[in-house]
Amino acid sequence: MTTTYDAIVIGGGHNGLTCAAYLAKAGRKVCVLERRHVLGGAAVSEEVFPGFTFSVCSYVVSLLRPEIIRELDLPRHGLDLIPLESTFTPLPDGRALYRGPDPGQARRAIAQFSAKDADAYPEFGAAMSQIGRLVKPVLAMTPPDPSKLGLGAIMDLLRLGRRFGDLDTDARTLQARMMTMSAADFLDRWFESPVLKAAMSVSGIIGTFQGVRSPGTAYVLLHHYMGDIDGAYRSWGFSRGGTGGVSNAIANAARSFGAEIRTEAPVDQILIEGESATGVVLANGDEVRAKTVVSGLDPHLTFLKLVGRDKLPDPFVKDIERFKMRGSSGKVNLALDGLPDFVAMPGEGPHLRGDITIAPSIDYLERAYDEAKYGAWSRRPFMDVVIPSLTDPTVAPPGKHVMSIFVQYAPYKLKEGPEDWPHQREAFGDAVIDTLAEYCPNLKDIILHRQVLSPWDLEQEFGLTEGNIFHGELSLEQLFFQRPTAQWARYKTPIKDLWMCASGTHPGGGIMGAPGKNAARAMLKRW
Amino acid sequence: MTRPSPFHPRTAPLCESHAWKTWAGFLAVCHYGACGEAEYHAFRHAAGVLDVSPLCKYAVTGPDAARFLSYVWARDVSRLKPGRVTYAALCDADGFLIDDGTIARLDDDHWRCTTASPSLHWFARHARRFDVTVTDTSEQTAALAVQGPRSRDLLNDVTDGAVEGLRFFRVTGASIGGVTVEISRTGYTGDLGYEVWMPADNALDVWDALVGAGRRHALQPAGLDALDMTRVEAGFILQDVDYYSSLRAQVRSRMSTPWEVGLGWTVQLDRDPFIGQDALVASEKSPTWQFVGLDIDWEELEALYERVGLPPHLPAQAWRTPVPVYSGSEQVGQATSGTWSPLLKKNFALASVRTAHAAMGTRLRIEQTVEFRRHKVTATVVERPFFDPERKRS
Numbered sequence: 001m002t003t004t005y006d007a008i009v010i011g012g013g014h015n016g017l018t019c020a021a022y023l024a025k026a027g028r029k030v031c032v033l034e035r036r037h038v039l040g041g042a043a044v045s046e047e048v049f050p051g052f053t054f055s056v057c058s059y060v061v062s063l064l065r066p067e068i069i070r071e072l073d074l075p076r077h078g079l080d081l082i083p084l085e086s087t088f089t090p091l092p093d094g095r096a097l098y099r100g101p102d103p104g105q106a107r108r109a110i111a112q113f114s115a116k117d118a119d120a121y122p123e124f125g126a127a128m129s130q131i132g133r134l135v136k137p138v139l140a141m142t143p144p145d146p147s148k149l150g151l152g153a154i155m156d157l158l159r160l161g162r163r164f165g166d167l168d169t170d171a172r173t174l175q176a177r178m179m180t181m182s183a184a185d186f187l188d189r190w191f192e193s194p195v196l197k198a199a200m201s202v203s204g205i206i207g208t209f210q211g212v213r214s215p216g217t218a219y220v221l222l223h224h225y226m227g228d229i230d231g232a233y234r235s236w237g238f239s240r241g242g243t244g245g246v247s248n249a250i251a252n253a254a255r256s257f258g259a260e261i262r263t264e265a266p267v268d269q270i271l272i273e274g275e276s277a278t279g280v281v282l283a284n285g286d287e288v289r290a291k292t293v294v295s296g297l298d299p300h301l302t303f304l305k306l307v308g309r310d311k312l313p314d315p316f317v318k319d320i321e322r323f324k325m326r327g328s329s330g331k332v333n334l335a336l337d338g339l340p341d342f343v344a345m346p347g348e349g350p351h352l353r354g355d356i357t358i359a360p361s362i363d364y365l366e367r368a369y370d371e372a373k374y375g376a377w378s379r380r381p382f383m384d385v386v387i388p389s390l391t392d393p394t395v396a397p398p399g400k401h402v403m404s405i406f407v408q409y410a411p412y413k414l415k416e417g418p419e420d421w422p423h424q425r426e427a428f429g430d431a432v433i434d435t436l437a438e439y440c441p442n443l444k445d446i447i448l449h450r451q452v453l454s455p456w457d458l459e460q461e462f463g464l465t466e467g468n469i470f471h472g473e474l475s476l477e478q479l480f481f482q483r484p485t486a487q488w489a490r491y492k493t494p495i496k497d498l499w500m501c502a503s504g505t506h507p508g509g510g511i512m513g514a515p516g517k518n519a520a521r522a523m524l525k526r527w
Numbered sequence: 528m529t530r531p532s533p534f535h536p537r538t539a540p541l542c543e544s545h546a547w548k549t550w551a552g553f554l555a556v557c558h559y560g561a562c563g564e565a566e567y568h569a570f571r572h573a574a575g576v577l578d579v580s581p582l583c584k585y586a587v588t589g590p591d592a593a594r595f596l597s598y599v600w601a602r603d604v605s606r607l608k609p610g611r612v613t614y615a616a617l618c619d620a621d622g623f624l625i626d627d628g629t630i631a632r633l634d635d636d637h638w639r640c641t642t643a644s645p646s647l648h649w650f651a652r653h654a655r656r657f658d659v660t661v662t663d664t665s666e667q668t669a670a671l672a673v674q675g676p677r678s679r680d681l682l683n684d685v686t687d688g689a690v691e692g693l694r695f696f697r698v699t700g701a702s703i704g705g706v707t708v709e710i711s712r713t714g715y716t717g718d719l720g721y722e723v724w725m726p727a728d729n730a731l732d733v734w735d736a737l738v739g740a741g742r743r744h745a746l747q748p749a750g751l752d753a754l755d756m757t758r759v760e761a762g763f764i765l766q767d768v769d770y771y772s773s774l775r776a777q778v779r780s781r782m783s784t785p786w787e788v789g790l791g792w793t794v795q796l797d798r799d800p801f802i803g804q805d806a807l808v809a810s811e812k813s814p815t816w817q818f819v820g821l822d823i824d825w826e827e828l829e830a831l832y833e834r835v836g837l838p839p840h841l842p843a844q845a846w847r848t849p850v851p852v853y854s855g856s857e858q859v860g861q862a863t864s865g866t867w868s869p870l871l872k873k874n875f876a877l878a879s880v881r882t883a884h885a886a887m888g889t890r891l892r893i894e895q896t897v898e899f900r901r902h903k904v905t906a907t908v909v910e911r912p913f914f915d916p917e918r919k920r921s
Contacts, residue, residue, distance in 0.1 A: 066872065070825065075871040082568045083869070102561030133838050166836070240572055348742075350560065390745060391565075393573050393677055398684075398743040 005031045005260075005290040007523070008280055010267045010306070011463070011502070013041025016296025017250040017261075018516030019501035019523075021072050024257035026524050031288065032251075032259060033280065035266035035463065038244065039251050041296070042462050042469060043511050045244025045395075049449040052335040052402050053395040055242035056453070057462060058469065059331075059386060059404040060084065060355075062236040063226070063512035064246060065139065072253040079249035080240035082391050086354030088345065089199040090439045096344035097195055098351050114193035124190050130171055131178065132226040134163055139226070139507045139514045142522050143481035143489045178218045179476065182211075184362050186218035198359045202382055205408060207469045207509060209328040211369030212362055220474050223508065236355065238388045242395060246511055270295075270306045270498060277498035280306075294499040294519060298471035299323055299484040301463060302504075307495060316494050319485040323504070324478060327455030327467025328372065330410035332432045334403040335396070335449040339387070340440035356385040358436065368409055375415030377428045380435050382408045400448070407432050412455035412466040421456030428454060470509025471502055480506055491519040499523055529554055532580040533669040533730035537738070541748050548751065551645070551665075553581040556750035562843055563752030564869065570716050570757050571870055574675035575749030576737060579722065580730070583628075583645050586664045587638040591657035596630055596638060598801045599653050601785060601794045607632045612696045612711050615793050616785040617642065617649070622806030623773035623782040625649065626766060627790060629713055631698045639664070639709075639724070643766040649774070653802065669730035673737065674720030674757075676918055677744040682710060682721055685740045690721060695920045704729075704736030715754060717761020719918040755845040759866040759877060762820055762911035764788050768847045769818070769863045769877055784810045787879065789818035789911070817885035820911035821852070821862060823874040823893055827904045831897040840897075841867045841874075852878050853892040853903060859884045862893055862906075868913060875913050876906065884908075 007023050009016045012034030024030045038044055042057035061081055069079060089097040097113065099106040103122060111118035138160065144153035164172065177186055183204025187197045203224035204210075204217035211217070239245040251261055266283040270293055279289035295302040303312060303320045312320075345351050359365055359382050368378035384406040389396040396402045410428060414420050429452035437443045455467020464471070472478055481489045484504045491499050501519030503509035532538070532553045546557035555578065558566060569575040587596060593605045602615035609632050617626040628642040650661040673682060682690045682701075689701035690710055698711035706729040714720035725733050738746065755765075764770055773782045784807065785794050796808055825839075832839045845866035852860040860880030867874050876893060884891060885908060892903035 066825075069872050075873075080572070080870060082572055083564060085565060100561060101564070105561060129838055133833075133836075350565070353565070391568060391572060393745040398680065 005029050005288070007031075007292045007294055008033060008288055008290040009294050009296055009501070010270075010280060010302075011035070011041060011296030012039040012247070012251070012261060012263065013296050013502060014043040014247045014250055014511055014513060015502040015516035016041070016294075017247060017254055018068060018072075018513040019294055019296065019520045020259045020261070021250055021254035021257060022517055022520030023523065024254055024259035025072070026520075028527075030254070030259040031290070032254070032261040033265040033267050033282070033288070034261070034263045037264050039261065039263065040244045040247030042458075042464060043243040043247045045242025048333060048451050049335045051397040051400070052449065053242055054333045054402055054451070055239070055244065055388070055404060056333065056451075057331060057458065058243050058511055059388075059406065060236045061239050061243060061246060061511045062224070063510040065512060065514050065517065067140070068513045068517055072250065074249045074253060077249040077252035077256065079246060081237040082240060083237040084354045084386070086350060087199065087357060088351040088354060089195070089357045089359060090342050090344035091195065091360050092438065094343050096342070096351075097199055098345060100350060100354075110193070110196055113195045114191070117191045117193045117196050120190050121196075127171070127174055128222075128225045131175060131222060134167065134175070135222070135226050137163065138480070139512070140518065141506075142491065142518055143483070143506045145487070145490060146481055147487065178222045180215060181218040182213050182215050183217040183221045184212045186221065194361050198361045198365060199357055201362060201365065202357060202359045202384065205365070205369070205382070206384070206406070207329060208473055208475070209324075209326040209372070209409070209411065210475070212365045216475050219476060219479070223474055223510070238386070238392055240392050240394065242388070243511060250513070267306060272307065272311050272495055276496040292497045292499060292523065294501045294523065296502045296516070297463060298325070298465050298468070298502065299500065299504040300325060300465040302500060303493070307498070311495065313494055316485065316488070323484045324473045324475065325412075325466035325468040326473060327412040327458060327464065327469070328410065329406060329408045329467070329469060330377070330428060330455060331453040332405040332407060332429055333451040333453075334405065334447055336401040336403055337446045337448050338399075338442075339390075339401060340403070340446070341442045342440045344439065352387055353390045356387075358383040358385065358439065372409030372411045375411060375413060377410045377414075377424070377431070378408070379431050381410075381432060383432065383436060385436070405432060405436065410454055412459070412468075418456050418466070421454040425452050425454050425457070428452060471504035474508050479508065483508060491522045532578050533727040534578045534580065534671070534734055537731060537734045538578055538748065546750070550751070551581040551583060555581060556748075558750040558752045559748050563750055563756070564843065566747055566749035566753035567756045567869065569745065569747035569749055570675045570718060570753055572676065573745035573747070574673060574677040574681050574741065575747055575753060576741065577672040577674070577749045577751075577754055579672045580669045580727070582665070582670060583642045584664045584668050584670070585640050585642070585647065585650060586662045587640060587650075587659060588636055588662075589657070589659035590636060591659045592636050592638050595654060595657040595659040596640065597799070598657070599650060600630060600640075601801065601803060601807065602630075603795045603798045604630055604632070609634050610697055610699065612698050612713055614696075616790045617646065618785065618803035618807065619773045620803055620806065621773070622784050622803040622810050624770055624785055624788060624790070625772050625774055627764065629711075631709075631711055633698065633709065644772055667727050669725050669727040671723045671733070671737065672714050672716075672720065673723060674714045674716040674718055676719055677746070678720050681737070681741055681744040681746060682723075684743065685736050686710070704732040706732050708733060715761070715763060716757035717763065717912050717914060717919060718757065718916060752844045755847075755864075756866045756868075759845050759864055759875060760868050760870070760912065760914040762789075762877065762913060764790070764818065764877070765847075765864065769879075783816065784814060786811055786814040787816040787818065814882055816860070816879045817882050819878055819880055819885050819908045820913055821865075821876040821878050821891065821893060821906040822909045823865075823876060823895070824905040824907070825874055828874065828895060828897075831895070831902050831904070835898045837898065850876070851894045852880055852906065853894075854884050855892075859891065871914060873913070877911070880908075
């Protein structure tokens with residue numbers, strides 16, 4: 001039996017599913033093919049140990065576009081976000097910076113380190129909120145092609161230009177700085193306390209093979225700040241049941257519109273006949289035909305593996321090869337018998353329910369990067385820790401907890417080669433636990449199980465080339481109309497009827513859904 | 528004078544915000560932490576415990592209890608079996624709403640009913656013809672609402688499984704922390720949840736046992752702000768906000784029939800005489816008002832903010848300042864409470880609108896103030912409750 005679909009979506013990650021949902025909503029016959037047994041790609045929940053469910057890879061949600069939530073009616077399909085309302089940064093000397101939801105409390109906490117910073121902090125927040133509002137429509141845009149500007153593209157740019165034009169000079173300067181500076185330098189212009197700056201700068205390096213002092217990281221900072229929950233910019237949250245809950249909600253929405261979703265259906269090859277993509281070949285040899293194929297995989301996997309260099313123009317192949325992946329982070333997931341007891345803030349309390357950051361100083365972070373530059377994982381890494389079971393008890397048995405530790409740096413390219421990761425994985429995990437245990441000495445006594453994921457594992461298990469969580473770095477030359485390449489940043493590809501819809505396209509990574517939606521819109525325009 | 532509730536020795540040290548208000552003469556917590564949002568999420572994702580001791584509570588005993596209650600309430604409870612609870616409207620002789628509350632049959636001749644406002648005088652006035660004793664037990668009975676998806680597991684933990692089979696709107700005896708209590712599967716959050724009733728003298732023992740075990744279930748103490756958000760999501764009316772008691776309303780236009788505030792489903796007309804029966808029979812046919820749910824258009828609201836260069840502003844808690852509702856330029860009603868639903872990502876309001884404009888899907892306009900200026904934004908009549916999870920009844 002041969003069914004011909006209007007579109008095949010390769011990969012059931014959250015962007016692939018979003019694209020499928022929008023195509024199906026527009027009445028197209030869509031089939032999603034996912035290699036693994038679960039949906040979600042890197043936005044996935046799995047019961048790794050009995051009773052303990054982890055957001056195995058990505059672990060918090062902020063960027064998911066509110067219009068996608070509304071248009072796909074995701075809450076009705078199971079989406080459920082719980083805000084993280086604080087950031088707790090314990091320091092090695094036993095002090096702590098705890099920024100809770102009460103501005104007055106946050107002010108006093110910062111004032112311990114600098115009274116001036118405490119006052120500047122809300123001003124910084126207001127400025128970021130302004131830029132976030134400004135950037136918002138850019139996220140929903142198909143990037144213009146600067147080489148051939150049509151009337152529509154010119155209109156888009158004019159509208160965009162007018163938004164920027166409406167800004168005052170200060171805000172425009174701020175925007176320019178954010179696009180070019182390092183996170184550390186950018187924050188230097190606002191704050192003096194190294195403790196506060198370190199805690200804030202880490203948003204500039206997440207998922208990036210750069211240090212807090214590397215130019216361009218201020219943009220990554222913005223990328224993490226532009227998310228909004230309920231109209232409040234730079235707020236982050238958990239998804240109930242883990243980040244897989246987001247993917248499942250999108251999948252349910254897609255199914256409600258008639259999309260077909262298959263798991264354990266790995267795609268081996270994209271079928272190309274003449275100039276056009278006509279379907280895919282599965283690992284078991286089955287062919288699935290469709291009028292269009294859209295890839296939810298990263299650009300490397302899509303073009304260099306599933307299409308093949310021989311079917312693509314040389315310059316394009318070169319561009320894709322040069323598109324920087326460079327995974328830099330790892331993940332340690334712990335099943336715990338109780339709660340960690342921090343020296344800096346002993347006992348239980350709201351500080352454990354929010355974000356816990358191990359980033360005591362700019363120098364600490366830069367040193368962690370130094371090791372990674374030369375092909376070693378950081379012995380004392382930056383860590384972003386959350387304990388979702390405190391607000392969402394569905395993910396652990398009563399009285400037990402799950403802890404997610406995002407760790408940087410863990411370079412894909414070890415000096416011994418990436419394939420050495422399986423030998424170094426547990427030592428890396430030990431270093432993470434040892435470092436964290438300096439801040440909460442009871443940690444080792446309460447660990448029931450542990451899962452360590454290196455960038456190598458992220459590549460092998462989740463199909464993230466070089467373990468890059470964003471499908472390619474968020475560096476300036478890889479953004480907007482250059483993501484993934486200058487000529488092909490509008491979700492189209494050099495192969496007719498083959499499209500891209502994931503984080504390797506504008507506006508990039510994170511559980512955002514924007515690439516998926518933008519791609520679907522671009523495809524539907526062509527139909 | 529405002530009094531502390533029986534739980535005050537426990538709730539006061541936890542109330543870091545010092546945000547209190549008065550509720551029926553008692554001090555009640557608005558929110559424990561800096562804001563109520565975490566407490567709202569506890570109700571919806573784990574469990575929250577709320578001190579509801581200020582509710583007005585009445586014990587009704589005697590051989591005529593069932594007949595009496597069926598006479599004063601606009602609902603026939605004579606066939607309600609022991610162990611069951613029902614929800615009903617209290618009306619005056621003209622069929623106007625006085626109060627709303629629950630009626631629980633604890634035993635054959637032992638009932639408990641609750642009301643929002645003190646109602647002893649009303650009960651006493653009508654009890655004379657019946658062999659019944661009505662006692663105001665508000666001060667002697669303390670109560671906790673334990674609400675949220677984890678509430679069942681938590682209560683089973685502290686009662687050796689007493690609520691395992693307890694169905695929606697049933698009540699059972701149990702023991703918590705050595706104290707004999709009643710647990711009803713009722714509440715005001717529209718979620719899986721229970722209310723625990725106990726002697727005020729032993730309130731702290733119950734609190735300690737419950738909150739102690741609650742650590743295993745992510746239980747959080749929650750205040751009235753969180754409750755208000757959940758009750759709007761659940762579409763429940765609130766006295767003095769969405770309607771006024773006819774006994775205190777000074778003008779006719781402030782009085783409502785049960786048909787006009789969405790309580791028509793609780794009214795049973797065709798039976799032995801009861802207070803307000805004739806008037807209710809007459810008013811059923813042509814209610815002037817309907818109580819509806821409104822979904823306020825987000826894109827339009829966001830566009831108004833965008834026009835002045837601001838991100839959309841959402842109040843952090845439910846609101847209860849009446850706002851006009853229009854059809855075209857004609858005012859056809861008013862929204863009396865509303866909330867942003869963090870769960871559903873929608874901006875909801877509860878409103879009274881003229882019957883002609885109450886059909887599902889009707890597009891009305893609601894007044895919204897953006898940067899000191901008043902605007903009208905589309906608000907669509909939608910199903911109420913806004914949030915109705917399966918677990919509430921399952």
